[in-house]
Amino acid sequence: MSLPAQAAATLHRTWSDPPGVRGWFSALDHKTIGRRFVIAAFGFFVAGGLLAATMRLQLAFPEMKLVGPDLYNQVFTLHGTTMMFLFAVPVMLAMAIYLVPLMIGARATAFPRMTAFAFWVYVFGGLSVYIAFFLGSGPDAGWFAYVPLSGPEYSPGKRSDFWAQLITFTEVSGLLVSIDLITTILKHRAPGMTLARMPLFVWAILVTCLMILFAMPAVMMASTMLILDRLVGTHFFNPADGGSALLWQHLFWFFGHPEVYFIFIPGLGFLSMIIATFARRPIFGYPAMVLALIATGFLSFGLWVHHMFAASIPELAKAFFTAASMMIAIPSGVQIFCWIATLWKGRLNFATPLLFVLAFFFILVLGGLTGVILASTALDLQVHDTYFVVAHLHYVLIGGAVFPLFGAFYYWYPKMTGRMMDERMGRWNFWLFFVGFNVAFYPMHHLGLAGMPRRIYTYAAESGWGPLNLLSTVGAVMVATSVLLFIVNAVKSYRHGAPAADNPWGASSLEWATSSPPPPYNFALPPVVSSREPLWVPHHPSRPPHVTGLALDTRESLVTTAIDAVPDSRDTSPDPSHWPFTAAVALSIMFIATIFTPWGLVWGSIPVTIALIGWFWPRREETERHLALEKRP
């Protein structure tokens, strides 16, 4: 059954973003915001990658003079900061903003204005730190900005303040998106999509967002203390006046360790979706997969001290954190075993998305195993802060998140654009990336064992580190070429790619039930779900196939119960508005002003308050429409 054309047109008008420039800034469609978010995050990936390329050129030969120590320190700090805070975490949330409502059969996220606001805050935060960098004020204390090096005494100027404020920007953004996604997942699932039928990617995002809620406050606390120390002379980290340098490390890593899993867990979600589709069967062991995700989320809060083994920590604590760090390999292992079982018992369609995902089984497993090595206190004392750690972190981050992400790009590109990406270029992209990656990062394990510390701007020829560094640089060039190839492929396919059908890969989740690209309202008739693989298992004949009775001329959506997804109430999604953008501008002005004077907070909060009141103040016309649909509980 489909919707009458006239009704569909009304629905289209209701859910479309307004036209024009003003409309561009008022857009609320989760697909628009999600797409912009992904593109912005990818832009930061390229920026971070160009910084990496600079480092690799500088390190290719001993005693290189391409960049001096001052610039190098800014470059590696900005590389790490960009990749972690502006690329890896946001890109995963961005993909979720796009995909989650589609996967759960909803028309929008729960709080679309919050999503839009979070996007703008993120963009302004990212731009501010790059502008500072180009003005010669790039942060230079490393991506975890240890005090006292980042403190008032050893980092004069505004470099560390920009870093700390960037953290504030990205945290505000990440936290808001998390609240939005958690609520969307728990309250906007299609009727019948019980928790036990939720796609694994949605599970991964739910776990990730819950982790964000409890982990990000730690780094916000830390960066706030840092700014206060620098700006108004508090002494949180000043040992001379009762402060503690280790307090910073505890707060940072209490966040920092879970953070690497916010990057990894959505990657696992991509894997589960893609493997199921290309192995032509459901993932083996769904309950075990869900439990493993939850276990990883929980355990990741108990590992942070493994980044601090070389500091003065009680021996007993070290032993505890060693054990906890190793135990987290078990849930990762369970998932890997389940995927291998799925591949084993499936029928395989070797398309590009699957290739990228399969790389995980070599790269992430190797990186995970070096993680197990690092988890041992005694071994970590040798390789901590050397290139061995740099190797580990790129193996897990790129193998566990970036390869799955590229797989996800290839997989969902047809849904997002309505066109297929080029398969032949996809294969070149993949093999160049895979080989280049290993050439670039495998040698770093050996460099670390040979004593090469991380974060050095150059090294003496006698060190003997030259040849392996050169090799690594060659690998990085291959990776860069492959990323360039991807960009070419994406841009070319956008215009000339083969048109994509609704479900080009024969997948089973709901996003493939609507057109490619989806209409602004996602589903003309919101689906009802009666199995875990809704597009593979024929709909149960005694169950209604879709929802009806939602308004056409107001953005009305269905709210279901959190666990069983039983229809429970109706909700209205807000109309497009410039306020999220305006409020983000006001907030950014406040944050930036606060870098220079504490009064920035006081005066800056006034426009922010005004913008927020403007945002939430209901409009009469909107209220009337709501009243017409109103039904008391």
Place this chain on the structure above:
Amino acid sequence: MRAKGHRPGTPKAAPRDDVALYVSQLPSYVFGPRATMWWGTFGVIAIEGMVFALAAASYFYLRSHAREWPLGVPPPELSWGMVNMAILAVSTLPNHWTKRAAEQHDLRKVRIGLTVCVAFALAFLVVRIFEFRSLNVGWDTNAYGSIVWLLLALHTAHLLTDFVDTAVLTVLMYTGPIEGRRYADVADNAVYWDFVVLAWIPLYFIVYWAPRL
């Protein structure tokens, strides 16, 4: 047509459940955990609860590494803290009264209740100024001063946002436009105030009593 809220496929006869799941009979807003807004509020509370917990943990971390505590200054005076504790405790009464009024859609009571709540928040904020004065230490004196100022300032920030929030809601309930959902907003606002009160109890003991232990 527009204002009536046109619905697609509305059958003339009673809807048949195997053709489509008919949902327009469902309430258009609800209270408590059934509502999306409640989850949003709850998310904010979770984040801020975590912030308080981490600030408290930092307090005890610094304390455990200090030679003496408080560092070379007398502990805070108790009087204003007590006053504010009392104000907060009493404020839960009008708060819950308002929440109940909202659940009953009693606009008159909601208006009165909200006004009283705003007055309480204001009183609390004023006393807070004196609390800062009675700490006996500056934020830039030493790490002890920094952390107690931070604890108090964090809580004040929440008070301030909730104060503005409640004040705006009060004005809105007087001037309109009002729809049923606004009552749910009032109820959620009450939940948030409860959180601000509950968070204050441990913070109060940390700021005022921990230095005396």
Place this chain on the structure above:
Amino acid sequence: MNGLFHALDPAGPQAALIAQLWWLTVAVCALVLVAVLLAFFIALRRAPRADAATPADVKPLQQAEPRTRLVVTAATIASAVLLVGLVAASAATDRALMQLPLQNALNVQVTANQWWWDVRYDDPDPSRIFATANEIYVPVGRPVIVRLRANDVIHSFWVPNLHGKKDLIPGTEGTIHFRADRAGTYHGQCAEYCGLQHAFMAFVVHAVPQEEFDRWAESQRKPAAAPSTAPQKRGHDLFMSGTCMMCHAIQGTPAQARKGPDLTHVASRERIAAGRLANTPENLASWIRDPHRHKPGVNMPAHVLAQGDLEALVAYLGALR
């Protein structure tokens, strides 16, 4: 196995314990990697090929797959067992590391500064305490207790052939215990990012027989040699009248500042500037004229000196054996 020094080439019991644990852990990890990849490749080879139109197999939704479940469970249990083994091995190594016998230990105090190491040899008799920089002599076979402090930011003390690393954190004092059982010169390096010249904050540990150590310590305890030649005298005067003495100490002279390395016996060191340069007259001259050429950002200013003055300073410092 290239490079100057190597974490897996132990010269003492601490590094040896770690190296043993290393090989054990690497062996287990290699086993796991091979097993996972083997299963993975077999899975890829045996699974039939398909395309997007192949109907999906949804039987698993209704039917359990007991054999697969058994294999996955077994793999999980095996992983858990291996991991528990690794945790136990790691804990055992930690214990063993703490049990290095410390009787008759040598006490050294190392203070890290942005970007050099201040080394002091403790002694119950204060007049026998002496200082050097970026260079630690230890007797072979005798345990060493190094007390670690930092004056500015966090640094990390690391001599891979002897032991793992230990951070030096301002406001706290840490210690590290090791013993060198093999004579030799071991490279050390600051391993915690500490600012502009973190790259060139190295030091060396010379492990020498006890008698040689005693001879060395005795010579270090002596005050600086008095200048004997005319250029040396001129260098001495320049040093004492110029900026140098505001930062450096030379025992037996008025220069007693501790902002830079103690130069009492600077000529006895193999390298200067925390390993950056070989200790030759040319390098010394170049360093004094413009240290920023060698270590940009270093905490020693450039000095505009007449050629003669520079040569005199180098002559003076070159005589401080």
